[in-house]
Amino acid sequence: MDKFGVANSQKYDVYASRLMPREEFFTSGHRSCQGCGEALAVRWVCKAVGKDAIIAHATGCMEIVSSGYPQTSWMHPWIHVAFENTSAVAAGIDSGLRILHRKGKIDHMPKVLAMGGDGATADIGLQSLSGAMERGHNFTYVCWDNEAYMNTGIQRSSSTPFGAMTTTSPPGKQSFGQSTWKKNMVAIAVAHGIPYVATASPSYPFDLYFKVKKALETPGPAYIHVLTVCPTGWRSATDLSVRLGRLAVETGVFPLYEVVEGRYRLTVEVPKLKPITTYLKPQGRFRHLREPQINFIQQQILERYELLMKKCEAPYPEFPSLVPSEEGALWISKD
Amino acid sequence: MGHRKGMEVSIAVSHAVALARAEAIAAYPITPQTHIVEHLSSMVANGELEAEFVNVESEHSAMSACIGMSATGARTYTATSAQGLALMHEILFIASALRLPIVMTVANRALSGPLSIWNDHSDIMAAKDIGWIQIFVKNGQEAFDHTVMAFKIAENSKVLLPTIINMDGFILTHVVEAMNFVDQEMVDKFLPPYSPRHTLDPKSPVTMGAFAMPEIYTEVKMKHQVTLTDSQQVITSVWDEWANLTGRAYKPVERYKADNASTLFLTMGCLGEVAEIAVDELQAAGESVGLIELRLWRPFPFAELRAALAGANLVIICDRALSPGGAAPPVLAEVRSALYALSHRPQTLGYIIGLGGRDVSPESFKDIYAKARMEIAQGPSQEFYLYGVRG
Numbered sequence: 001m002d003k004f005g006v007a008n009s010q011k012y013d014v015y016a017s018r019l020m021p022r023e024e025f026f027t028s029g030h031r032s033c034q035g036c037g038e039a040l041a042v043r044w045v046c047k048a049v050g051k052d053a054i055i056a057h058a059t060g061c062m063e064i065v066s067s068g069y070p071q072t073s074w075m076h077p078w079i080h081v082a083f084e085n086t087s088a089v090a091a092g093i094d095s096g097l098r099i100l101h102r103k104g105k106i107d108h109m110p111k112v113l114a115m116g117g118d119g120a121t122a123d124i125g126l127q128s129l130s131g132a133m134e135r136g137h138n139f140t141y142v143c144w145d146n147e148a149y150m151n152t153g154i155q156r157s158s159s160t161p162f163g164a165m166t167t168t169s170p171p172g173k174q175s176f177g178q179s180t181w182k183k184n185m186v187a188i189a190v191a192h193g194i195p196y197v198a199t200a201s202p203s204y205p206f207d208l209y210f211k212v213k214k215a216l217e218t219p220g221p222a223y224i225h226v227l228t229v230c231p232t233g234w235r236s237a238t239d240l241s242v243r244l245g246r247l248a249v250e251t252g253v254f255p256l257y258e259v260v261e262g263r264y265r266l267t268v269e270v271p272k273l274k275p276i277t278t279y280l281k282p283q284g285r286f287r288h289l290r291e292p293q294i295n296f297i298q299q300q301i302l303e304r305y306e307l308l309m310k311k312c313e314a315p316y317p318e319f320p321s322l323v324p325s326e327e328g329a330l331w332i333s334k335d
Numbered sequence: 336m337g338h339r340k341g342m343e344v345s346i347a348v349s350h351a352v353a354l355a356r357a358e359a360i361a362a363y364p365i366t367p368q369t370h371i372v373e374h375l376s377s378m379v380a381n382g383e384l385e386a387e388f389v390n391v392e393s394e395h396s397a398m399s400a401c402i403g404m405s406a407t408g409a410r411t412y413t414a415t416s417a418q419g420l421a422l423m424h425e426i427l428f429i430a431s432a433l434r435l436p437i438v439m440t441v442a443n444r445a446l447s448g449p450l451s452i453w454n455d456h457s458d459i460m461a462a463k464d465i466g467w468i469q470i471f472v473k474n475g476q477e478a479f480d481h482t483v484m485a486f487k488i489a490e491n492s493k494v495l496l497p498t499i500i501n502m503d504g505f506i507l508t509h510v511v512e513a514m515n516f517v518d519q520e521m522v523d524k525f526l527p528p529y530s531p532r533h534t535l536d537p538k539s540p541v542t543m544g545a546f547a548m549p550e551i552y553t554e555v556k557m558k559h560q561v562t563l564t565d566s567q568q569v570i571t572s573v574w575d576e577w578a579n580l581t582g583r584a585y586k587p588v589e590r591y592k593a594d595n596a597s598t599l600f601l602t603m604g605c606l607g608e609v610a611e612i613a614v615d616e617l618q619a620a621g622e623s624v625g626l627i628e629l630r631l632w633r634p635f636p637f638a639e640l641r642a643a644l645a646g647a648n649l650v651i652i653c654d655r656a657l658s659p660g661g662a663a664p665p666v667l668a669e670v671r672s673a674l675y676a677l678s679h680r681p682q683t684l685g686y687i688i689g690l691g692g693r694d695v696s697p698e699s700f701k702d703i704y705a706k707a708r709m710e711i712a713q714g715p716s717q718e719f720y721l722y723g724v725r726g
Binding site for chain 2: 051052053054056063064067068069070071072074075076077078079080081082084085087088089090091092093094095096097098099100102103105106110127128130131134135
């Protein structure tokens with residue numbers, strides 16, 4: 001780490017942009033909202049994937065904004081079937097390609113990807129994802145996690161963070177918003193014993209890019225969980241999407257790491273975690289939160305971060321400088 | 336060419352799938368379909384069938400995986416029953432809309448609840464509008480023949496629609512029957528390798544499953560409707576080709592001793608064989624009665640059915656499913672609808688029989704015949720009857 005607090009592993013990223021391919025496989029003209037972090041993530045993932053791949057996509061925002069007949073944003077062979085079955089479709093594609101290759105009907109095996117939102121992954125599609133991972137299909141699953149059912153109008157999913165306001169987890173006299181902690185999809189994927197699992201963010205495009213490459217090169221199932229900022233659902237300014245993605249990492253809300261053959265490794269080091277309020281404040285979905293919930297979130301984030309650092313055998317970063325507020329309930333940053 | 340052999344019908348169907356050189360199979364266990372996929376699985380394991388067999392974690396995923404397999408260009412097969420078909424339901428519509436020629440055997444079984452593993456047609460009748468070609472068979476020979484033929488029909492470039500072969504669970508799937516088999520050489524000549532128009536191929540990328548705005552949805556549905564209706568020509572020509580090769584001829588609507596009969600039974604699936612015995616015995620007793628067996632359920636063979644029924648005074652339509660609270664059970668409703676346009680149409684009476692594995696004997700048909708005649712003489716008291724209800 002240098003005097004500016006930049007970790008060594010991140011230093012050379014400034015040169016990486018020149019090495020990135022210029023070819024686009026997720027083309028412009030799609031109908032995503034202004035500031036959509038998900039469309040940005042899709043673009044980067046497709047760039048990393050390269051030409052020789054087949055994509056199965058779940059119903060959801062990215063499907064709807066990109067595939068209105070007779071137009072398409074996808075330069076890859078692409079198939080959408082339904083909401084909850086994308087992993088099964090990808091499994092079928094993998095098996096179909098395998099037998100056609102074995103019989104000499106195709107000359108090589110293209111890469112196979114499945115993509116879906118957090119609802120399609122952590123909720124309705126969890127069974128088919130689990131089945132496809134367990135059977136060991138050679139495919140890479142990419143979850144676009146915008147932390148709610150944004151396509152249908154911002155309803156809560158099991159991936160919605162604690163305290164967040166959605167249209168089905170509204171704050172009220174008896175409610176402070178989402179009352180459950182975000183489902184740990186990464187741990188679920190790791191528990192399947194698959195060779196490659198990672199978190200990623202389009203706010204760290206080179207980290208994302210190389211993780212996708214690694215996932216595709218790994219034989220067998222791979223899972224990448226991408227946090228994608230949704231200004232529409234998060235009630236955040238559209239010009240803050242990349243910034244919020246970085247804040248999610250810098251506050252410890254969404255650490256970037258990978259799990260290779262069960263071994264955890266932190267890929268983006270955060271020398272000093274920022275207080276959670278820096279992440280919560282720009283988002284309208286957390287506007288209603290009061291001290292007890294913010295305090296709880298901060299404690300949980302730090303505890304979970306500490307556990308992850310142990311798994312990664314990484315040094316524990318500096319705590320955010322926090323002192324109790326006068327009421328004793330809320331931790332406030334000294335910075 | 337070919338040989339005659341006794342075999343369980345499920346195993347014969349799995350041999351038909353292997354003879355058709357199915358390349359990709361995704362299946363989930365459900366009684367009474369299991370013997371088919373078990374034997375396919377062992378054929379793959381023994382290297383007798385060069386195919387990918389995927390043990391998916393549900394029927395929903397079975398149909399989803401079949402879509403993925405078929406979209407790559409692999410010849411794709413699966414089988415299911417009852418709850419499995421119901422769990423697939425959502426994806427069945429998409430498979431046909433994507434125009435993927437998947438072939439599926441449905442070992443017909445009652446839908447829960449109450450849970451029943453036994454035979455009726457409530458599973459497939461709940462899926463009659465999925466946009467697939469749907470064929471019913473009444474014995475092992477037909478099950479074998481139609482399984483091979485289904486691939487040729489489904490993959491025809493004018494059709495490209497998934498196809499279901501319905502065979503009655505247990506009553507047909509688990510019976511041992513003497514059947515005439517055909518050899519691989521003949522099937523290879525009859526059924527060339529699948530050459531799809533579009534596949535998921537990075538060399539020529541396509542988007543499959545784009546969504547449709549109101550401006551185009553109706554047109555897509557119309558195209559599907561026209562294609563499914565027109566597929567009857569391909570279906571009958573494939574059946575004719577098979578008849579030339581094997582001597583076994585099939586028609587969308589089969590007639591059994593139906594010429595000049597005043598009363599006609601109408602059945603689907605293996606009830607036909609039981610009804611045939613009853614018709615023989617009733618005719619021997621001097622009754623003017625015959626039998627119509629509806630083989631092709633989708634596309635619905637309007638012209639053939641009208642021609643077969645037009646001369647009769649009374650048609651007794653035997654359903655194996657109930658449409659609770661509805662106007663009529665499904666087959667009765669459709670047959671009545673088909674006859675309505677005729678200026679001289681026969682009277683129709685519906686009998687729902689054999690639900691949830693309830694045994695149906697030739698005596699049942701004779702009893703229904705007597706009851707129906709009496710009802711007609713008195714004027715029918717109900718729209719349709721649930722036959723044999725106790726208490």
